[in-house]
Amino acid sequence: MxxxxxxxxxxxxxxxxxxxxxxxxxxxxxxxxxxxxxxxxxxxxxxxxxxxxGLTFARYEALVLLTFARSGRLPMRVMGERLQLHPTSVTNIVDRLQADELVRRIPHPTDRRATLVEITEDGSALLDAATKSVTSIEFGMSGLTPDEELQLTDLLGRVRRSAGDFD
Known part of the structure; x- marks a missing residue:
């Protein structure tokens, strides 16, 4: 900054x-x-x-999402839905992560049209280090109490809901 x-x-x-x-x-x-x-x-x-x-927030979010999946892998379509991104954006993010050997693409076992994205050990290790970095600065959020952060999240959630982000 x-x-x-x-x-x-x-x-x-x-x-x-x-x-x-x-x-x-x-x-x-x-x-x-x-x-x-x-x-x-x-x-x-x-x-x-x-x-x-070597991460952007979008790439970081994708790695976090993959670790939230029980198997450590998700179909690209699901990643786009959860990250609320256009399929082209998800493809670009996955391309960059794969080039850095942080994720790998694997065939879907039951749907030949789908591709799964799986986080690698290197991806998990980098994610751990990156998470320590962003949490040590509280994601840049300063000046609010924990209760105020919850209130802000609630208020912004109302705007997001009314815009059709979620039901």
Missing amino acids: VSRKPLPFDPIMRAAALWDERIGPARTMAAVTSVMRVQQILLSAVDGALRPH
Whole structure:
């Protein structure tokens, strides 16, 4: 993350005040702008923690997902559904992980049209190290109590549900 001197004011709240004066209620604009800025902060922190491991957050999430599977393997289609990614994105992620020998593709035992992705021992070892890195910085989430983190997750879950992310 780029180190810079903090502003002496909250630019989002300043913009909200101007929005209120010139356009109308700024409540939603301020909330969305705050979420977008926090996303930038979190991505920067997480990317910084994962970079020494040669991982992006998307690749890290894929490895985590595979370890959550009982067998350590999943069909690519299921990976896309769970990661909420387009099949092309899943293919690109798996291609990169496979090139680094962190996963392997194997034929599905009962469905010739499907391919399974399986985490390798190297993938598991790298995932362990990367997880220590991101958890040591609390995924970049600072300034909230554990109860506030739960509340934030609940509030954002409501937005995700209303957008059709899940039932």
